[in-house]
Amino acid sequence: MQAITSMVLDIFVDIARKNYKDRRNRQMQGIARVKTEGKYSGRRKDTGKRKIIASLLKFGHSYSEIQITAKCSRQLIVVVAKETE
Template sequence: MFIRAYLRASTQEQDAKRAKNELIAFAQEHGHKIAAFYVENESGATLERPKLMQLIDDAHEGDVILVEQIDRLARLNQTDWDTLKRMLSEKKLAVVSKELPTSYMALQSERSNNFMDSVLQAINSMMLDMLAAIARKDYEDRRNRQMQGIARAKLEGKYKGRRKDTEKRKIVASLLISGHSYSEIQSMAKCSRQLIASLSNEMKHR
């Protein structure tokens, strides 16, 4: 059994590595070491996350995905959440979260009570679904509040839109022209794939 830690933050302003030491300590408390870390700055509301897909692709049957909280793994709508669960199930991957004690059983190398294991697995699956639903609702509530704030600011003539990081956009554009891949640009410029794709599209239509 390999433990693969997944750390995510939705923006470059947030540091997805902040929880790394906590996850290392958590694994040690349960007698394990983390075999690999997958760190990315992408929204949890989308399945288009390169590092998460790489984790699933790298993982072997029975491996554990360790996260700080379920919302680090998913703020997905129901359809995408079902898709992700199916991908994990196909490889028999277990999700362990610090916030979900019923998930800790996946870290046990020996289990003596098959009936209790089945009960805990059922409870854990239900709790995962519930926490994923809560994470999605929190995401949608924040988005709605943001849109309401923007609408109110527009009515009051105060909304100016998000300021563009001109210098970063110049760097990304230069790297695109140089033929670098999205992953290379994301690493070098410390920016989101959405920004790279947006600039690439703008450059194609100039």
């Protein structure tokens, strides 16, 4: 019984992995097609969050404080800091 259960789980894992790869490939194909048409610009920047981060940086808050206050990643804070220099 254990062998059958293990085999069924392996089958489900393989199906899920194939489904994931197929969806990723279709997404990449769609993005490539739209880019050639000039309609794809990527994800929009959150200007509101960036303004909050910039003002907190201006007032001398630490990255950790900004991360908690703005609920953002440390990388975004670094990017905004470089933009405001």
